[in-house]
Amino acid sequence: MDLLNFREIDNLCCLSLLFAGGGIAGWIYEMIFYRINDGMFVQRGQGLGPWLPIYGFGSVFICLLAMRFRKSPVAVFLVSAAVSGILEFLTGWVLFHCFGGLRLWDYNTEIWNWGNIGGYICLRSILLFAFAGVFLVYIAVPTVQKLAGMIPGPLFHLIGFVPGVLFLIDIAGGYILRIW
Numbered sequence: 001m002d003l004l005n006f007r008e009i010d011n012l013c014c015l016s017l018l019f020a021g022g023g024i025a026g027w028i029y030e031m032i033f034y035r036i037n038d039g040m041f042v043q044r045g046q047g048l049g050p051w052l053p054i055y056g057f058g059s060v061f062i063c064l065l066a067m068r069f070r071k072s073p074v075a076v077f078l079v080s081a082a083v084s085g086i087l088e089f090l091t092g093w094v095l096f097h098c099f100g101g102l103r104l105w106d107y108n109t110e111i112w113n114w115g116n117i118g119g120y121i122c123l124r125s126i127l128l129f130a131f132a133g134v135f136l137v138y139i140a141v142p143t144v145q146k147l148a149g150m151i152p153g154p155l156f157h158l159i160g161f162v163p164g165v166l167f168l169i170d171i172a173g174g175y176i177l178r179i180w
Contacts, residue, residue, distance in 0.1 A: 009157060010148055010153070010156070010157075010160075012160070012161075013148070013156055013157055013159070013160020013161060014141075014144045014145065014148055014160065015060050015063065015064075016160045016161055016163055016164040017144050017147075017159070017160055017163060018056075018059050018060060018063055018136070018140060018141070018144060019056035019057070019059060019060050019163065019164065019167070020051065020056065020163030020164070020166075020167065021059065021140060022055045022056045022057075022058060022059025022060070022132075022136070023051030023052055023053060023055050023056035023059075023167070024050055024051045025055060025059075025132070026051070026052040026054070026055025026056070026058075027044060027045060027050045027051050027052050027055070028050075029055075029128070030042075030044040030052060031044065036111070037110055037111050047167075047170035047171050047173070048170055048173065049166065049167065049170040051167065051170075053167070053171070054087070054088070054091055054104075056167070057087065058083070058084050058087050058088075058129060059132075059136055059140075061083050061084075061087060062079070062080045062083050062084065062129075062132075062133040062136055062137070063136060063137070063141060065079055065083050066079040066080050066083065066133055066136075066137050067137060067141065070137050070138070073134060073138070076133060076134050076137045076138075077130045077131070077133065077134050078130070079133070080129060080130040080131075080132070080133020080134065080136075080137075081126050081127070081129065081130035081133070083133070084125075084126060084129030084130065084132075084133065085121055085126045085129075088120060088121045088125065088126075088129075089117065089118075089120045089121045092104075092105065092118075092119070092120035092121070093118070093120055096120075103119070105119075106119040107119045107120070107121065107122040107125070110122075112124045148160075
């Protein structure tokens with residue numbers, strides 16, 4: 001992977017941190033947005049933790065696909081828009097059509113939903129995610145790289161894998177609680 005110049009375990013730790021950071025940033029964004037949209041705070045996500053997995057996956061996919069274009073901010077913006085739009089549309093479509101009409105989001109019912117396609121994606125979300133992709137490539141990834149270079153390997157591995165383990169525990173725990 002051209003993303004980072006480390007060993008594979010270091011790359012996985014960096015991606016785990018970017019996943020967690022993206023998931024938490026997405027949760028914060030949605031808490032603020034739905035406060036504006038609905039006039040109240042709405043708990044988002046299926047787990048108990050303050051993160052939304054689609055934002056984490058989006059961060060990782062953007063990182064893996066847009067970093068090769070980092071010499072051109074316009075290209076990073078466009079790749080980030082394409083990656084996030086495709087991810088959001090496919091995830092929304094699959095959830096709805098393969099899981100009994102499940103909708104974790106529906107742009108049909110939200111404000112600022114210009115360019116809405118089936119409630120799965122809209123221009124507001126694509127533009128926001130594209131700007132977030134630029135932030136990710138030019139600020140978040142270099143920050144994580146610098147952190148990885150400053151912290152001894154075993155400690156960085158622990159810091160890198162803890163968010164991933166907590167996320168898995170949270171998803172499994174949320175699933176178990178819903179079953180009971």
